[in-house]
Amino acid sequence: MNALLTSSQRQLVRVISESGPLSRTEMANLLGLSKAAMSGIARDLIDLGVLHETETVYGQGRPSVRLDLHPECAFFVGISLLEDPAPMILCDLNGKIIARQSMPLSRDPQVIAEAITEGLPRLLETHPSAKEKLSGIGVALSGFVDETQSNCVQSTLLNWQDVPLAKIIRERTGVETFIENDAKAVAVSEKLFGSAREIQSFSVVSLGDGIGCAHFIDGKLYRGNHGGAGEIAHCTIEPGGSPCRCGKRGCLDTASSMKAIKEMSRAEGLECVSLSDIENEASTGNAAAIRILHRAGSGLGLAIANLIQINDPGLILITHVEGSFDGLFGTVVNQAIETNVLPRYAGQTPIRIKRVDGDVWARGAASIAAHNFLIGPNSN
Amino acid sequence: MNALLTSSQRQLVRVISESGPLSRTEMANLLGLSKAAMSGIARDLIDLGVLHETETVYGQGRPSVRLDLHPECAFFVGISLLEDPAPMILCDLNGKIIARQSMPLSRDPQVIAEAITEGLPRLLETHPSAKEKLSGIGVALSGFVDETQSNCVQSTLLNWQDVPLAKIIRERTGVETFIENDAKAVAVSEKLFGSAREIQSFSVVSLGDGIGCAHFIDGKLYRGNHGGAGEIAHCTIEPGGSPCRCGKRGCLDTASSMKAIKEMSRAEGLECVSLSDIENEASTGNAAAIRILHRAGSGLGLAIANLIQINDPGLILITHVEGSFDGLFGTVVNQAIETNVLPRYAGQTPIRIKRVDGDVWARGAASIAAHNFLIGPNSN
DNA sequence: ACACTAAGTTCAGAAAATGAACAAATCAAC
């Protein structure tokens, strides 16, 4: 079905997905087409069930009718291979999660494909038209993925090397499948479903056990030459600092990831199991807790400041699963950003904090499928 | 003339400018067009004098004829406002410099426009058809330029704030004019004329009195949200280090720019006027010289390593005007890059060093004009 | 009720691309 869309139709779909509902005339102007051409394209897409008319906007002259993507014109499945059991969700074109379940995690691609195939029917029966309108499966994993979003070039976590996971799943399930790095998937979901829809260039920093990062540049996910763009976790932030499992020293990961923060607290003898615990300790004046949060916060802030200096993004979106950014940690991060960007820049780059739930990765995965459906692999 | 090219014609011109001479069939495949369509487009461009046939390649079957851009189908003027007197060059579509002269530098845009208007005729009379085929003027300056490449948003060096320089020059001379930040202009000239032609994503680090940097991402110059992408000079590289004229501390600029290196040597009582002098001192065992080069080199290396981690470019091109990269400085830079990138990355990102002459900035400026001629502002 | 305004449609015609047949230029081989 996707392949049936013409180049102009896809462009239109893309514009609406970025800007939200638009009138035909607005769309014509945005795409640089005539009203006549627009009329036909819109009619075809409405007939196909991709678009539908929404509100009518009254002004001077004939009122305009806004067109929007029909949320239920396509459904996507997203699977996160970052947790065990692996979450598996079904969502629509708006990123709304319709059903949720899980499957056992495995390191064997065949077993994964099998588990997905088994789980699919149960997921799809939650919505009457999901089965026939299932348009893709997306898989998020920790590791490097090639530019076709089909092969996992390398994953330490899964112990993979050149695994054509997407192809295996595609063949087993018969559904179009794409895989992507976890942080990049989150960035895509923020662009497609989230708070960065209308922003052309932005970076997402996802803070969890590890630290992930991905860039959208000029409206496109930038994957980097080896798929490694955004590997901010292994930027040297404390020259000569503690050794990192990657083999070098002073990586951001050793100072600012949740895992590092917890390890540092344990080493200091603090009985903390979450960021909130440490924040609490710090607020009561515990010197070790304060020191740890300071170190972690200023490290992350410096890394983000470097990112801003290097790429001048239109937005930094920090997503975090645990704790909050209202405490010492968040304050230090913000301070460190401010003191390390060119003073004239300071405050010029919006920093948005977003607490995300356990569905981030699965939703991110689904967004990869949705992105390929909406915009396609070759972004002409 | 530029505006007369259709979208397909421009795409074709772009592909040839990236890949060099190609046969019609190859071009058809690259653009995803039929041979029939290609035939017509090529004929039109040959008639327009933009393309011409070059070598014939023999294989099996009918030999193919390669088409290339006609170097003398368009001429460009490039002016660098980074030096006094300001160099002014005339070059063709290959970036070959045909004539060279200079004009007095001024901070008054009107005076600059006047000086250009005065200088133009002399520059153009050096080539019979330059005058009629002059297709644009490019100006390189130190500062921030808006996305239309028309207004200088801010320049400390020239003490400007929102100066519509391109418009002023355009109106005075009647020639299409674009301005650009110095480092970004160099990146464009490397993409268009230089050693990064076929590379889609790369970064140029230009080492001179200051340190500039610019990124090409997916075949396009990435300017950043405020035109500030690549402001690597003010990345914090030595947290809590020496104060920088920008207002913060420990900027790369304070440790690794030629200006900083020279200042440090002066402070250490070394009688050095150039990088080579300091390298010489270092090679005879002078501890201060060695210390300075180490500091500068490891700073630059760390910054580049961060850039690699963040953006994973396909190439880092370091351009330098002075000295050489064969000595201690270059060695330290390379070492610092290696030790600060993810070990699995090490050596994966090609680092190319290029010594450039005094024409870099003016040639870069001309390339901005050429880029707008070839690819156009709206890169559809 | 009347003009006025702007959205969206229709339709003939222009522009751009395609597919299939064909002409052209070479190599390979007998």
Next chain:
DNA sequence: GTTGATTTGTTCATTTTCTGAACTTAGTGT
């Protein structure tokens, strides 16, 4: 040398896609 295989590049009728201009539609303002 002539013949066949092979691949480039052209031609042309046809299809697809877009445009411009006229027109219809659905409101607002007076």
